[in-house]
Amino acid sequence: xxxxxxxxxxxxxYAVYLTLLVFxxxxxxxxxxxxxxxxxxxxxxxxxxxxSSSESIGTFFxxxxxxxxxxxxxxxxxxxxxxxxxxxxxxxxxxIVVLFIIPMWVNFLIxxxxxxxxxxxxxxxxxxxxALFGMVYDFLPFMILPIYTTLLKVDKNLIEASEDxxxxxxxxxxxxILPLSVPGIISGAxxxxxxxxxxxxxxxxxxxxKFQLLGSLINRSYFNNMGxxxxxxxxxxxxxxLSMLISYRFTDKEELKGGGLW
Numbered sequence: 001x002x003x004x005x006x007x008x009x010x011x012x013x014y015a016v017y018l019t020l021l022v023f024x025x026x027x028x029x030x031x032x033x034x035x036x037x038x039x040x041x042x043x044x045x046x047x048x049x050x051x052s053s054s055e056s057i058g059t060f061f062x063x064x065x066x067x068x069x070x071x072x073x074x075x076x077x078x079x080x081x082x083x084x085x086x087x088x089x090x091x092x093x094x095x096i097v098v099l100f101i102i103p104m105w106v107n108f109l110i111x112x113x114x115x116x117x118x119x120x121x122x123x124x125x126x127x128x129x130x131a132l133f134g135m136v137y138d139f140l141p142f143m144i145l146p147i148y149t150t151l152l153k154v155d156k157n158l159i160e161a162s163e164d165x166x167x168x169x170x171x172x173x174x175x176x177i178l179p180l181s182v183p184g185i186i187s188g189a190x191x192x193x194x195x196x197x198x199x200x201x202x203x204x205x206x207x208x209x210k211f212q213l214l215g216s217l218i219n220r221s222y223f224n225n226m227g228x229x230x231x232x233x234x235x236x237x238x239x240x241x242l243s244m245l246i247s248y249r250f251t252d253k254e255e256l257k258g259g260g261l262w
Contacts, residue, residue: 026237033230043227050231056217060235063213066128067197070135071143074192075185077136078143082184083177085144086151097148100141108138112205119206126208134206135196142195143188150184151177186247194240 036043050056085093103111115134119126154177162176200215212220214236221229 046231074143082147131207142191
């Protein structure tokens with residue numbers, strides 16, 4: 001009997017990878033979240049502490065706040081850049097896109113340490129502002145590239161039709177181009193928001209220990225209380241899953257409206 005190769009077989013290495021390095025670790029996280037570090041028995045105390053302690057609630061607030069701030073700042077900076085690069089009249093767009101991609105080839109921790117050295121050399125005191133700057137600096141390409149890719153796929157005939165119907169440039173931007181680029185905006189927002197609320201290397205390095213996000217709290221709690229850190233990780237995963245669910249629902253509705261037109 002001859003072996004018949006199917007395309008579905010090509011997904012098997014990826015399935016094994018997901019099982020061993022994603023699903024199995026998540027099962028361990030769920031297991032330790034309901035195990036007491038003191039007695040080794042089943043308990044809800046870790047989950048209750050993660051949802052009720054002042055430290056965890058304050059960290060949740062800061063994580064969502066700084067994740068949202070990072071996302072908004074990246075959008076304000078990234079959308080105009082992506083729009084300019086998507087225009088065929090801009091001859092150096094491919095070169096600049098490559099310049100945005102090149103820093104992503106360098107490990108983000110090395111970039112963060114380099115940024116810390118720059119702050120020290122300029123006499124800038126580390127704090128919340130420098131940590132926010134570092135997150136924007138590290139995650140900005142993840143906002144620009146999805147929007148840029150989406151804008152390249154926008155049907156130019158729709159833009160020309162808007163102009164022929166008497167729309168001024170501002171109206172064309174806000175009523176045609178911006179709605180059509182919603183899928184790219186949502187993708188970029190997810191790619192910025194999710195790592196922003198869970199990062200710890202950037203905040204620990206660039207804040208001078210003046211504040212912490214979820215990733216920092218999980219990292220610091222792991223060696224003292226594995227159950228509490230696992231409970232925090234579950235809450236963080238649920239928060240990320242909820243943001244993805246809301247975003248995907250929004251994207252589906254926009255697509256049903258005909259590509260995002262208002």
